[in-house]
Amino acid sequence: MATKKHWAFQIAEEMIKENPGKEVFVCASGITPSGTVHMGNFREMITTELVVRALQKLGKKTDFLYSWDDFDVLRKVPKNMPNQEMLKTYLRKPISKVPDPYDCNHPSFAEHNEAIVEETLPLVGIFPRFIRQTKMYESCVYADDMDYCLQNTDVIRKILNKYRTTPLPKDWVPISIFCSKCDKDTITKIEYRGDYKVYYECECGHKEEFDLREKGIAKLKWRVDWPMRWNYEKVDMEPGGKDHFAAGGSRDSGVELFKTLWPGKPPYGFMYEWIKIKGGGEFASSTGNVVTLNDVLDIYEPEIVRWLFAGTRPNANFQISFDTDVLKIYEDFEKCERIYFGEENVAEHEKDKQKLAYELSIVDKDKLPDELPIQPSFRHITNVLLSHDYDENKTYEFFRKDVKNEFDEKRLRRRITLAKNWLQRHAPDDFKFVVREQVPQELKESLSDKQKKAVKGVLDLVDSDISTEKLEYEIFEVAKKLDMGFKEFFTTFYRILIDKKRGPKLASFIEEIGRDKVKKLLNQVLD
Numbered sequence: 001m002a003t004k005k006h007w008a009f010q011i012a013e014e015m016i017k018e019n020p021g022k023e024v025f026v027c028a029s030g031i032t033p034s035g036t037v038h039m040g041n042f043r044e045m046i047t048t049e050l051v052v053r054a055l056q057k058l059g060k061k062t063d064f065l066y067s068w069d070d071f072d073v074l075r076k077v078p079k080n081m082p083n084q085e086m087l088k089t090y091l092r093k094p095i096s097k098v099p100d101p102y103d104c105n106h107p108s109f110a111e112h113n114e115a116i117v118e119e120t121l122p123l124v125g126i127f128p129r130f131i132r133q134t135k136m137y138e139s140c141v142y143a144d145d146m147d148y149c150l151q152n153t154d155v156i157r158k159i160l161n162k163y164r165t166t167p168l169p170k171d172w173v174p175i176s177i178f179c180s181k182c183d184k185d186t187i188t189k190i191e192y193r194g195d196y197k198v199y200y201e202c203e204c205g206h207k208e209e210f211d212l213r214e215k216g217i218a219k220l221k222w223r224v225d226w227p228m229r230w231n232y233e234k235v236d237m238e239p240g241g242k243d244h245f246a247a248g249g250s251r252d253s254g255v256e257l258f259k260t261l262w263p264g265k266p267p268y269g270f271m272y273e274w275i276k277i278k279g280g281g282e283f284a285s286s287t288g289n290v291v292t293l294n295d296v297l298d299i300y301e302p303e304i305v306r307w308l309f310a311g312t313r314p315n316a317n318f319q320i321s322f323d324t325d326v327l328k329i330y331e332d333f334e335k336c337e338r339i340y341f342g343e344e345n346v347a348e349h350e351k352d353k354q355k356l357a358y359e360l361s362i363v364d365k366d367k368l369p370d371e372l373p374i375q376p377s378f379r380h381i382t383n384v385l386l387s388h389d390y391d392e393n394k395t396y397e398f399f400r401k402d403v404k405n406e407f408d409e410k411r412l413r414r415r416i417t418l419a420k421n422w423l424q425r426h427a428p429d430d431f432k433f434v435v436r437e438q439v440p441q442e443l444k445e446s447l448s449d450k451q452k453k454a455v456k457g458v459l460d461l462v463d464s465d466i467s468t469e470k471l472e473y474e475i476f477e478v479a480k481k482l483d484m485g486f487k488e489f490f491t492t493f494y495r496i497l498i499d500k501k502r503g504p505k506l507a508s509f510i511e512e513i514g515r516d517k518v519k520k521l522l523n524q525v526l527d
Contacts, residue, residue: 005349006356007313012054015237015268025060027052028229028238028267029128030067033113034095035078035285039320040275042293046309047239047272049126050360057359065233066128070096070110071137071219073176073185078285092184096134110134120293124302125363138216143196145228146212146220149174150192152261156224159256163223163248174224178217181206223250227258227266235267239314245271272314278321291320298421299326301414304333307361311336311354322426330378333361341372374399374408380512381419383504386433387512390423392416398512433498435513439524443495450482451492452526457482458493459522462515472507496521 015025029048031041045066052062074095077087083101087109090098098109106112118130136142149156156174161167177187179202186203193199198218199209212218220228229235244250251269258266276282277291284290296305299322308329312318321329338344339351340358362368376399388394395416403409423432447455457478461471479489494503497518503509510518 005353006054006310006360008050008054008310008360009058009356011051011237011268011270012058012060015051015055016058016060018268019236022236023061024063025052025055025236026063026065026234027055028065028067028233028235030065030069030131032069032072032095033110033117034072034074035113036080036290036292037113037117038283038285038290038292039277039296040283043272043275043309043314044239044241045121045126045128046124046306047314048237049128050310051237051239053360053365056365064128065131065235067131067133067229068110068114069133070094070108070114071134073178074098074109080290092186094134094178094183096132097178097183116292116294120297123297123363124293124305125365133219137219140213140216142220142228142232143212145232146175146218147196148261149220149224149228150198153192155260156257159260160223160253162256163253174221175218176221178219179204179206180208180210180215180217223253224257226250227254227262230254230258230267231262231264237268239270239272242271242273245269270314273317275317276319278319278323278325296320299418299426300329301411301418302363303361304329306363307333307336307357310360311357322422324428324431326422326426327379334375334377336361337375338372343372369407371404374402374404374412376402376412376415378415378419378422380508381416382423382427382431383509384512385416385420385423387435387509387514389434390420392420433500433503435498435517436496436521439496439521444525447492447525450484451488454478454482454484454489454492455496455522455525459519459526462510462518462522468507468511471510472505475507496525 016022019025027048029044031037031044048066049064052064055062071094074087074091074093076091077084081087081101083103087098087101090109095110096108100106100109100112102112104112106115114130114132121127150173153173157168157172171190173190173192175190175198176185177190177198177200178185179187179200182202182204184202184204187200188203189199189201191199193209196212197209198212199207201207210217219225230238240251255266255269274282277289280291281289293305300308308318335344336354336358339346339354346354359365359368381395381399384395384398385392388398392413396413399412403412458475461474461478466474476486479486482489490503490506491501493506494500497503497509497513504512
């Protein structure tokens with residue numbers, strides 16, 4: 001297998017080369033669920049998972065961890081959230097202690113955001129082992145690590161100062177605390193008193209000394225927390241956004257802290273680029289500029305969602321599109337699928353890369369199709385849906401003859417629903433049409449004798465039993481015999497059928513509408 005041709009396998013092979021005797025690779029990822037978890041966040045999830053799959057295909061066992069950093073503080077209220085005033089009263093508290101603003105019975109704001117993702121990820125074949133950092137910190141699991149970091153405060157401060165323009169103050173400590181009285185991180189003083197003992201004072205007036213092993217109200221600050229967890233979880237690989245991998249970012253400081261404080265070597269890391277909404281800029285939970293995985297799955301098949309990321313290197317930027325680019329994306333995926341099944345020829349090196357990308361795009365990695373599945377064109381489906389007034393069952397019947405197995409049927413039915421969603425929510429108005437029920441009198445009167453002869457010629461063809469391929473050829477022959485320009489000729493029929501100047505390829509469009517309905521409309525012109 002020419003694995004060097006695909007980025008996920010390149011990374012997996014490098015990891016194996018660096019750890020030749022290792023059988024289980026721990027791959028980690030995570031975010032703070034302080035707002036809607038969007039497709040930008042999803043890039044980290046699936047980027048990690050694609051490498052996990054590559055490792056598995058290369059014969060290695062994996063442990064895919066996904067951390068919900070829900071013990072982080074709520075710094076500001078995302079603009080797209082309901083109950084804004086209520087949420088403002090919980091600023092500076094852990095997001096796991098903020099009520100669900102959607103009133104849908106989740107225990108917290110954090111768990112509302114987490115639950116949506118955890119329920120959706122299986123639809124695209126992603127199954128990490130979730131870790132909630134609130135549970136980890138509140139159960140004092142990290143007490144030894146926190147005490148160790150506090151003992152090494154001077155070392156940590158010295159290292160972090162290399163990555164800062166303003167040095168940290170001398171009383172700085174590597175932990176933050178949520179006051180046990182007000183739950184806020186509005187702490188004015190922290191003292192480490194040795195042997196797991198910490199003293200703090202809060203703006204609310206509360207003062208307290210507590211033992212890190214007995215009271216889970218403290219957490220390590222991010223730049224220290226990240227390398228600590230690399231050691232605690234024995235992480236072998238974790239990607240990060242370009243902000244973390246920028247020069248002097250948290251990856252650089254994390255690596256130096258890890259090498260200084262813990263045994264072993266830091267995990268393999270690589271940067272992923274941020275993605276954008278086409279026409280809408282970069283994703284941002286805080287501003288409410290988000291598109292979720294569920295939003296995307298309303299338009300794109302799960303395999304295509306996976307393929308978008310499998311087929312794009314992590315350090316490459318791309319856009320999530322909902323305009324007519326959707327049509328091309330479906331076509332490009334189908335090309336990749338045909339290459340995999342040997343139905344389309346490309347250069348050998350490109351074939352290797354495309355085949356691996358296709359394998360990684362399949363939701364159930366153990367159930368790849370045995371043969372080329374049905375490939376009903378997304379564009380064709382939209383035309384059939386429009387021709388049948390969005391009726392999904394009639395549209396299914398149009399394509400039913402091509403269904404060979406259960407996989408085909410599932411794909412066809414899903415794709416019809418997704419095409420309908422796209423038409424109703426995103427398709428530009430000039431893309432959509434409605435098949436007429438009646439040809440207006442003024443249109444009939446506006447047609448020239450030559451145009452009416454064209455209508456009669458096509459009507460005779462439609463009334464015959466010739467195939468669609470033959471119909472297409474004969475339609476052009478009608479135009480040629482009448483010495484009629486093709487633009488005028490086809491515009492005549494689109495005006496009659498859908499009140500547009502242009503439309504789908506006429507012969508196949510006639511079949512989509514149904515010959516009986518087309519005959520009815522053409523006969524009205526000639527009455």
